[in-house]
Amino acid sequence: MISRSNAVKIFISVNIVSWLLLLVVNLLNFLGWNNYPALGVPVYLKGLLLNLFLAFIFFYYRITVGQLRDDTFINLLTRLVVTGCTTVLVSVLMRFLVFLLGENLLAQHAEVSTIFYHVNIGLITIFLTQTFFVWKILILYQKSRGLLTFWYFFEYCLLASLLLNFFQTNTFGPVFLGLFGILSLYGFILSVNLRWVAYLNFKEKWQGILLIILVVLFSLYFMYTLWDYVLDRARSVDIFANVYMLAMFTFIFIYALFSILVILFNLPTTSVFEQKIEELLNFQKLTQSLQMGDSETKVYETLIEGTVKATLAEAAWLEVTDDKGNIQSFINRNISRSQTQAIKEYLNAKNGHRQLTVPLMKNLKKKSGFTDSMLIPYKSLLTVPLLFQNKHYGMLTLLKEEKDGFDNENAETVTVFARLAGVAIENFRLVSNALENERYKEALNIAKKVQQSLLPTCTNLSDQFELSIFSHASDEVGGDYYDFYKMADTQTAIIIGDVSGKGTSAAFHMAQMKGVFQSLIEMNLHPDEFLRHANNALSRCLEKNQFITASYFLIDTEFHSIQYARAGHCPTLYFSFRDNEVYYLQDKGLGLGILRSEDYSLHISKQEIIYYSGDAMLLYTDGIVEAKNTGGEEYGYERLLHFMRTHIQQPAEQFTHLLVTEIQQFCGSENLDDDYTAVFLKFI
């Protein structure tokens, strides 16, 4: 394929060569070669040269003007007028030369006239062809497929009409007139496509009219000049005996006329159309600004900008309020914050303090006085609520200096803007909420990790007993607690505890409990004393309606004894290997933090049992016995006892695993809505 720039070069070369050849031929003709028919130039050769010239000018502009498709209409027309100006200037210069030389001289040296004539032909062809293709761009603006086909047909027909130049036809014979008629009709039909006019603003319309008039004047001038030449002298190449040129000129003239008329008629409605276009553009801007994820302030500014332009308001302010009605964002134009405050107070006094759900148009009456004192020059306002799904997000108020400055049309436009803004604000809120939630989640995850680090994982405390644990919190963090301490080689302390309530507050108290227990353990206390001290310490940090339950076990593997005390915690389940019996260790014991005085020791007791190899203990929290099935029935103490009896032969690890499975199966879900913990201990 030949590249575009190469094609353009070829077209230009062919143009110049064919034009020069045509000039030479005509000069020869003029100098009397015609008298020698043998040397005469045949009609078809002259036709060929002319056609080459015309057709290649045509192709040249087809490509070069076609490239300017995206330029503005006014630029296109200006370019055209520049060409017109240049060509006309050259032509006028030649006239001036003729005037200087004098008519007589020219008559004697007719070859000079022939040269001028040919230059003029070149100039007009250049100008008309460029005009033709500029018109093409205008006509095909927002084209349909049908229109495009129609246009190509027109182009081909026009080119085809060049074929006539090969023959010495009767200039105004039937073929000539027929073809000219058809082409003119085509041009006429095409000339009704004037969509581009609608996209000119007021100023551009005037420019357009002026430029098109210039184009018409230039072409008329050329026609007149050529006509002059043709009338004066018989020319071997008569440019008027040419359907192509005539049809092109007619088409250009018709379209210019139509354009001027349509632009003129469109002038009065331009401002309305312009405003609508601006509204649309501003809408687009706002939507884009939303899609691009612009900052909140940017979106609000676009909103104010858009509505001010759409309503031609002189001042405006935008208030975005949060859920509690506090002003979150405030943006103002040509009005101070104190002035907006005064207007708001005035409106509130007029309308009561209810929130607007529909646009409100109002005149600010002079007699109410506040406008003067606040130096407010505005006489009318339009205030529109920013709503999304009936939720009030703020107000947009526009002001004008004249009375009754706003109409329903304005209110509707601004409402649409406001609706869009409502969506935007809702989105901002959602995003910021999501971010906040994300932060909370992150914080909770950290809390979870911290809490997990408070609970021991090592169960290998003694070769005298096996130990296994399962613990689960219904939320990220919970109030269940267990701990093991190696007191001496043969002594181990085991604690299980449960803070009333769930979640974060329970988790904090659980951490406090760990702190208290850890410091008390150093004191080497008996279990009841231990719990008494714990009650003292914890009473100071628990809320009035909060308590902690706990059981404390001190296992001595040397004497095979278990000392323990219970502070309101779920009774421990015990398996006696010798008796082959499972039972709850019953004794009195009050929860921690309930009685916040020394009387607490009255409500607690220390127990001691001797264990034997094969005995086992199950420590657990209330989440296990209170686990509910879908029927609302609790798992309960009976089932737990039965479970222990049934599975007591299992190794410790397996036992807790089976217990958890059993509870989950009982509830019919894996996520129980309480914290639950089990510590199983089996003596070897």
Place this chain on the structure above:
Amino acid sequence: MEISTSHEGSMHIIAVNGDLDASSSIVLDRAIAEAVSASKHNIVIDCNQLNYISSAGLGVFMSYLQDFQDKNISLLLFGLNEKVMNVFEILGLDQLLTIVPSKEEARMLVNDPLL
């Protein structure tokens, strides 16, 4: 859960109907607080229709222990079913609260000038 209050003699009876969990315990707390501010000296909780009590429910009772002692208000509970009673017992609250089987016994206790 529903709460209804009534008066029988000097008894200010608060009847609890349903489950006493974290959210409903707030309602009970308010009812007791109202009775305290109305200077009722014998607050009696009717637990005949109480199905379940959570630790938050227990928290309501324990939060008033000191208050009642200071203001010389007696708090009586009656009609607890076995399961609910068990919860009070395990926590040890039965040692601090006066829990009687029926309203009759509650009335007798309230009317006993020695108490």
